[in-house]
Amino acid sequence: MQAILFLGSSQVGAQYTAKAAELLGYRAIFFAKLDDYQGAPRRAIAACEYYEVSTLNLEAIDRAIVQYDLVDQVVGITSLLDETLHLACAIAQKYSFKGPDPALVQLVDKTQVNALIPEFCPPSITLQKSNLDNDTLQQFFEDQKAYAHFILKPGISSGGVGNHVVEYGITAEALHDLMATAPSACDFVVDWTLQPCVAGELYSLEGYVTDGALTFLGCSQRLRHKMKEVGNEFPVDARLSTEIQAHCKQAVTQLVERAQYQNGYFHCEFLIEGAKAYFIDANMGRIAGGSIVEQIALSYESTPDQLLAHVFDLGLFQSAFSQSFRYGSRSMDAMLSIKLTLSDDYDIKQINFPAHSSCHTIKLYPSPLSNIAIITGKACAVLLAVKEVRVQTQHGVIKPHYCLPGEIVER
Structure with a gap:
């Protein structure tokens, strides 16, 4: 049986990935650092064919594919993590594997998303550790003097890894120190983004794209305590005005069109307060992390492995194996x-x-x-x-x- 190669996994997704691959007629192979996982996710990965490989290093992934004689075994390569999707695209191109939509090379980078749909995002400036100009930085602060705090983010990351809240007027030297001491997961990051800390509750718009056409599954709301994610609710569409929902859908639609994204899921994040909504993270190419896959499955009377099978099939094979998959009507239950x-x-x-x-x-x-x-x-x-x-x-x-x-x- 041929295989789909997965570069790491989300904590919840790990439990369902192998079954999802089997539903498509493939076995799952993981590249992962097993010590990054605990409990059920660790056991799920260890129960599959897996290899200890750094999934943040393109050369390491390339070497492992050859070393473990996987070139003729793997038919497709993908991930449920933002920070590895662009690497999956690169490997797919080199070995002629089925891979994620090539548009994801730019869509996983927050700085490029900001440039694609600036009218929907908070004001931002792109920074590079090797080329920080204090005059340009201070001019950005002058233009955003209404804000007291800003957030520094790696261009490519997920789960808030590498994020720092900084004060208005911070120097280029101080920002450089923050970038230089970021977690090892940010070692490969070139571009960083700096934005004002805009107020709002954290919502996400869930859905997928098929041949460029969008399907919206609903909105979720993150539960946070002291900036830490502690839970999630789905669906919460009724909490948002029709105007806000339309604005968020328009933002995602414009991003899909301008990036020419054709096939795959999305989990687009917004900060919403009153009549204002700011697009803050695209999360294209994957279904949401955490337990949202379970929540969506329950809401649409499906199962997480069936949903992930559709995620992988749509992203890799344009739904060749799950053409009969359909989302039914959404439950009224929260x-x-x-x-x-x-x-x-x-x-x-x-x-x-x-x-x-x-x-x-x-x-x-x-x-x-x-x-x-x-x-x-x-x-x-x-x-x-x-x-x-x-x-x-x-x-x-x-x-x-x-x-x-x-x-x-x-x-």
Whole structure:
């Protein structure tokens, strides 16, 4: 059986990728650093054919394909991560594999997206670590004097990796130091973007493109506490005015048209406050991360592996294998995802979810100071189930911390 090669994976997507590939008639092969994953995602990758390869290094990926004799085994290459999609495009071109839409080479870069649809994005300036001009930088600040804080972002990254909030008037030298000390995932980044910190709630517009035609699946809203993502709600279209929804759809439509993006999913992020909506991240070429794939599947009465099969088929094969796949009518029920954490560095023995729960659950421990688990399902079921979750530690059984929509819950 030929294979689809995946460059890393999202935490939740890892659980469903192998089955999704099988639905298309292929086996899954992963290139990944296994120590980057814990719990269920780690086990899912380890259960497949996988190789320890840096997925952020084009030369390393190239060498591994030859070293492990994969040239004649792989039919397509893709990813669920922004930072590796452009590398998948490059490898696909070199070996004549099926690969993601070539337009993604520019669409994964925030600086290029800003240039494509500037009228929808916050004001921005593109910076390079090797060529920072303080006069140009200070003129940008002068033009944006209404703002006190700005955000520095790597052109290519996801999950906020490498982002820094800085004050108005920061010098080029100080910005250079921030770029130079960014996480290793940003080592390959050339262009950075600096934008004002605009106010607003974080929403995303989910959907896909088929032969240049857009299909919108709905809006999701991220739950955040102190700038950290703690959950997600889908769909939340009813919270947004028809004018705001139309504005967001127009932004995505213009981006698709100007970039000539033809086939694939998107998860476009907006900061929305009142009558204003700013496009802040394109996330083209993949379905949303976190548990949104589970939420969309539940909302449309499908399964996550069937959705991911469509994601991979559309992006690689233009739906050649899933022509019969159709999204049905969307459920009226709200879908909720909540991330569970602990306040201290406990030795986690086990996480117990209620046996009667109908929710999706994913265990991520051992990672006690970050997310230890995620619970996803109909909002009514999640709100009941999360109260019964217990964590067995060296100090006994405790309740995890979590955030609910509009409320911080700590135990």
